[in-house]
Amino acid sequence: MTFLVTAATGRTSSGVVRHLRAAGEDVRVLVRNREKAQSAFSDLDGIEIVDGAFDDGAVLAKAFNGVDVTFLTIGGNPDQVRLEKAIIDAAAKADRPHVVKLSSIATSHDSALLPGRQHAEIEDHLAVSGLSHTLLRPVSFTDNLLYAAESVAAHNSWAGAAPTGRVAYIDIRDVSEAAALVLRDPTLHGKTHDWSGPDAYTFPEAAALLSKILGREIRYVPVSADERRSALLGAGLAKWYTELFVSLDTAAEAGALQAVTTTLKELLGREPRTVEEFLTENATQFTK
CATH class of the missing domain: 3.40.50.720 (NAD(P)-binding Rossmann-like Domain)
Incomplete structure (x- = not known):
């Protein structure tokens, strides 16, 4: 073929x-x-x-x-x-x-x-x-966590509008x-x-995981969707991409990205890569 x-x-x-x-x-x-x-x-x-x-x-x-x-x-x-x-x-x-x-x-x-x-x-x-x-x-890609890397490197924290929503990140x-x-x-x-990936994390749980991997305290700072939007637009991000990032948060908070399935494991014949593996491999991105 x-x-x-x-x-x-x-x-x-x-x-x-x-x-x-x-x-x-x-x-x-x-x-x-x-x-x-x-x-x-x-x-x-x-x-x-x-x-x-x-x-x-x-x-x-x-x-x-x-x-x-x-x-x-x-x-x-x-x-x-x-x-x-x-x-x-x-x-x-x-x-x-x-x-x-x-x-x-x-x-x-x-x-x-x-x-x-x-x-x-x-x-x-x-x-x-x-x-x-x-x-x-x-579900949402683990690469999306790298959008927090610059803020984590500079401030040991990042802000978002999804304090309780879970995401079953997939590599x-x-x-x-x-x-x-x-x-x-x-x-x-x-x-x-x-x-989906094998586990669903909240963003505060992802911050705790990063803290363990990096050896320093990392915090997730909850903000409203409007505050998140204003911050992104104020940083010069184009309107469409601003709405994309805000929607990643609002979708997570609404529970749209939390489903954990076994279909990927069954197809690959092995466990999918975990969020911890991804963050460990990319730890330097959060320290530059």
Whole structure:
């Protein structure tokens, strides 16, 4: 089979590419920047690069030519809905590959999570496209904890609007590995896969874990959603990304990110990576 991986230099997609190639699969990547992709995959052979705008019909037609299965994600950004819809439309016009879409466990039209609302709109479009498809719905990525690193390094604390909400963080490396397994196994197609890490932490509990790892006291400082929003905007963060960060807090506080599932463990055949493992590996990020 031939696999197309979109936004292939992204955090999740790049791992998917590597797992597919390690399994000997033919991989084509769709990227905006050819040089970046060549650099990212300089140690791999057998990768075909298609570069250009993700809403360019000619680029997308070339990307989908002869493809059997595609991994659909472009990452969270203000244009995600429009661009993923364009990719879906191009797939429907081409050889109609099976589409494996990276979504979110908090996907719904009324989700407290901004990407959850975006994914709901995209999933609706995918459903009416006539394409066979699979949905991957992980909980929040452990990488999101790194957004607190600068504040922790400077002040031994970080602020947020989710003092009691739990998050069953999942490691991106596990998501990439599991996604590649799903892509390659037709018996796993046509389903919705809800994935989480092995434990759900509150932010104060994550702070206590960091304290143990770093050997100094780290505090989580509760603030209101409005205070969080004002602080982010005051620091110069763009409005859309401000709303993304605030929604990560409000979704956690609403309980939308707390579900612990066993499906990832069953698929990988091992325990998923833990939050403690991730924070230990990245401890220096919280001390710079």
